[in-house]
Structures are given as structure tokens and as C-alpha cells.
Amino acid sequence: MNNKARLVIVTIIGVVLLGLVLVRVNLRQMLETLRAANYLYLLPALAAQMGFFLVKALRWRYLFPAERRIGFGALFSATLIGYFGNQIIGASSGELLRSVVLGQKESWSKSATLGTIFVEKMWDVLVLCLFLLVILWIIPLPPLVESVGQAGLLVLLVGALLLVVLLSRSHWATQLVALITRRLSPGLAQRLAGIVERFILGVRPLRNWRRSLLALFLTVPMWLFLAVSFYFLGQAAVIGLPFGPYLFPVVVIALAASIPNPPWNVGMLEILSITTLGVFAVGSSQALAFVVLMRAMRLVPIIWGYALFSREGYGLRTHPQTSLEAEQSR
Numbered sequence: 001m002n003n004k005a006r007l008v009i010v011t012i013i014g015v016v017l018l019g020l021v022l023v024r025v026n027l028r029q030m031l032e033t034l035r036a037a038n039y040l041y042l043l044p045a046l047a048a049q050m051g052f053f054l055v056k057a058l059r060w061r062y063l064f065p066a067e068r069r070i071g072f073g074a075l076f077s078a079t080l081i082g083y084f085g086n087q088i089i090g091a092s093s094g095e096l097l098r099s100v101v102l103g104q105k106e107s108w109s110k111s112a113t114l115g116t117i118f119v120e121k122m123w124d125v126l127v128l129c130l131f132l133l134v135i136l137w138i139i140p141l142p143p144l145v146e147s148v149g150q151a152g153l154l155v156l157l158v159g160a161l162l163l164v165v166l167l168s169r170s171h172w173a174t175q176l177v178a179l180i181t182r183r184l185s186p187g188l189a190q191r192l193a194g195i196v197e198r199f200i201l202g203v204r205p206l207r208n209w210r211r212s213l214l215a216l217f218l219t220v221p222m223w224l225f226l227a228v229s230f231y232f233l234g235q236a237a238v239i240g241l242p243f244g245p246y247l248f249p250v251v252v253i254a255l256a257a258s259i260p261n262p263p264w265n266v267g268m269l270e271i272l273s274i275t276t277l278g279v280f281a282v283g284s285s286q287a288l289a290f291v292v293l294m295r296a297m298r299l300v301p302i303i304w305g306y307a308l309f310s311r312e313g314y315g316l317r318t319h320p321q322t323s324l325e326a327e328q329s330r
Contacts, residue, residue, distance in 0.1 A: 016267065025274075029285035033237060034292060041236035046297050048229035052222055053079055053301065059123075059218040062211045063116040070106050077308045078102040084305025087298065088263055101312050119215070121258065127219040128251050135248050141279060226250050233297065237290040239282055249276035269294070 057076040064070055078098040085094030099113040135141070230246040253272050257265075270291050277287040 019267075024284060025288050026285045029283070030288045030292070033286050033289035036238055037236050037289065037293065038238070039236060039293075041232045042293065042297050045229045045232035045236065045293075046300055048225050048232065049297065049301065052225040052229065053083070055218055055222040055225060059215050059222060060116065060120065062215040062218070063119050066211060068108070070102070070108075074102060074105055078105075080301055080305035081309045081312070082305075084302050084309055086257070087265065087302050088306070097309070101309070105312070119212075123216050123219045124223075124254065125258070126216070127223055128254055130220075131223065131247050131251050135244075135251065139244060139248070141248075223250060223254065226254075229297075230294075233290055233293050236293050237286060239277070239286055239290060241277075241280055241282070245277075245280045248279065249273055252276050264295075 054076065057072060057079045060075050060079065061070060061072065078101050081101050082094035082098030085097035087094070089097075095114070095117050099110050099117060102108065103110040103113045227243065227246050227250045230250055231241075231243050234241055234246060249272065253269065253276075256268060256272055270288060273291045273294075274284045274287040277290065278284065282290075
């Protein structure tokens with residue numbers, strides 16, 4: 001399935017989900033919540049979200065080899081460009097955007113940069129699973145939610161740990177690829193092997209446990225910053241929850257973002273926020289107002305990311321995939 005077809009499918013799914021949400025929600029109550037909202041809380045919410053991006057860019061630095069010094073400004077710029085891509089273009093295209101932009105600016109292999117992003121995702125899954133474990137242990141949840149959470153936690157932890165072991169032993173990954181490509185044509189097998197070699201270069205920091213563990217350590221405050229942002233958004237929407245319960249929507253929404261999402265997360269953000277906040281007796285109208293405030297706050301990093309994207313000479317009609325295609329043909 002090509003990228004355009006995938007984007008169309010996830011967009012249709014998102015629109016259907018949004019329609020289901022709007023049918024169930026009392027829009028008049030939502031508007032009343034927005035009228036009663038305290039919009040001053042959007043300022044600390046935005047500050048906490050920008051803290052999330054700052055720590056994410058700092059963490060990314062430690063996922064590159066120690067001898068490869070990349071400026072923090074370039075990493076922060078690429079991080080915001082990636083966020084813009086994920087939110088506006090959808091289908092996880094932001095990861096491709098930031099790998100291409102950073103690769104071209106720093107003369108670094110795009111496949112290797114994607115390798116560092118892959119390690120990012122593994123650390124994210126491990127930390128989010130840790131958060132989920134804390135939530136299941138401390139916060140009372142309905143039995144069905146606890147059962148689903150425990151099963152998902154086990155699968156995610158086992159999968160993430162297997163990937164860490166496999167990629168930290170690069171010769172195992174190389175042997176596995178050689179086995180898979182044995183039946184391919186020599187030219188295609190050679191190109192695929194070249195991409196894998198550059199990808200493994202990107203996950204090489206896993207063998208430097210000091211840098212790798214530092215990146216893992218930074219993942220904890222990074223997601224806590226986002227939970228703080230959610231907490232202040234809840235205060236703006238007059239949701240009387242303490243800080244702890246906001247970890248649950250953070251975990252669920254972040255894990256859902258690991259799969260292709262429609263542009264602007266249409267439908268997905270609404271239904272996940274309503275479902276997770278509903279566990280804590282937050283009404284659907286109030287939860288939808290929470291999402292509206294979140295979308296308004298997110299406009300700042302999205303516009304900033306687009307401005308940085310345009311400054312790099314790209315536009316919404318640009319297809320960065322060509323950069324990766326050129327690399328595949330080397």
C-alpha cells in the first residue's frame with residue numbers, strides 16, 4: 001500500500017471517528033465549558049509543551065555517535081518540523097521530514113537518522129510502559145481497562161526489549177536481513193543491505209550504554225512535561241482532576257501516535273481523550289472542550305514548525321521521499 005492510499009484510509013477512519021464523537025457529545029455543554037474556561041492556563045500549558053520539545057531535542061543529541069557533534073539548534077528545528085509533519089500531513093510523515101531535513105543540513109545519512117528516531121521510539125515505549133505500570137498500580141481503574149492495560153503492557157515490554165537486544169547486537173540484525181533477502185535479486189538485495197547498514201549506524205549508540213541510558217533517562221522528564229501540559233489544559237477546561245490521572249491520556253495518546261494517524265489527528269485525539277478522561281468521570285462535553293483547547297495551544301508549535309520547514313526550502317507540496325529514494329540508489 002503506497003503512502004497516499006494509507007493517508008486516505010486513515011483520514012477516512014479519523015473523519016468517521018470524529019462523526020461518532022460529535023453525535024454522542026452535547027455541543028451546547030461543550031460551548032458552555034469553553035465560555036467558562038480559564039484561558040490563562042494555556043500559557044503554562046504551552047510552556048510545558050515547549051519544554052517537551054526542548055528535552056526531546058536534547059535527548060536526540062545523545063542518540064547520535066559521540067564523535068558526530070550536531071548543534072542543539074538544528075536538532076530543535078528538526079524536532080518542530082517533525083511535529084508539524086505529524087500533525088498536518090499525518091501518517092507519521094513527520095519522522096521522515098525531520099530525518100531528511102537534519103540529514104541534508106548535517107550531511108548525515110537519512111537512513112542512519114531514521115535509525116536514531118527508531119531508538120527514540122523504543123525508549124518512548126519503555127518509559128510509557130513504566131508510566132502505565134505506575135498508573136495500574138496507584139490509580140483505581142475499571143477492571144476491563146486494567147485487564148487490557150496489563151495485556152498491552154506485557155506485549156509492548158517484551159517487544160521493546162527484544163528490539164533493544166536485536167539492535168544492540170548489529171551482526172544479528174545483519175544476519176537476519178541476509179536471510180530475508182536471500183531470495184531477492186542481487187541488485188535489490190544489495191540496495192536493501194546498504195539501507196540496513198546505514199540504519200544500523202543510526203542505532204549504534206545502543207552499544208554505548210552511557211549515552212543510551214542518558215537518552216533513556218531524559219525520556220522520563222520529557223513525557224512528564226507533556227503530562228504537566230495536559231494538567232494545565234485540564235485546569236483551563238475546569239476539570240477538577242489532580243496531576244496523576246493526566247498520565248493516563250498521555251500514555252494512551254502517545255502510544256496511539258506510534259501508528260499512522262490522520263492529518264491533525266482528526267477523530268483520534270477526540271475519541272482517545274474522551275475515553276481516557278471518562279475513566280475518571282469527566283463528561284464527554286468537558287473532555288471535548290479539553291481537546292479544543294489542546295488544538296488551539298498546538299497551533300503555536302505547528303506554525304513554528306512550518307516556518308522552519310519553509311526556511312529549509314520546502315513546502316506542503318514538496319516530497320522529501322525523493323531524498324531517501326536517492327539514497328537507496330547509492
